[in-house]
Amino acid sequence: MFSIEHEFDSTVITLVDEGDAPLGEDVIINAFEECVTITQHDPRTDRTQTITLSVTQLHDLGAALDLPEGVYQRARGKAE
Secondary structure (H helix, E strand, O other): OEEEEEOOOOEEEEEOOOOOOOOOOOEEEEEOOOEEEEEEEEOOOOEEEEEEEEHHHHHHHHHHOOOOOOOOOOOOOOOO
16 A cells, blocks of 8 residues: 655655565655655664665666666666
8 A cells, every 4th residue: 555645845655565464664755856765664773764866866776677687877868
């Protein structure tokens, strides 16, 4: 299950784990104009971890999901 909310300066996507136990903690993706943050609570340390991706890194991740194993470089400067 997931939800999408539009805030003033970002879009917030929350991914909720559904299925057999043990379930993972919710993942919160916050998409800003200049970057994307991915946040998840770690119950082992009782801390929230955040990863920040630039827009370029996000596009690379999207491209990588559809490619076989290897090393790639996307062409820069064209509309995505």
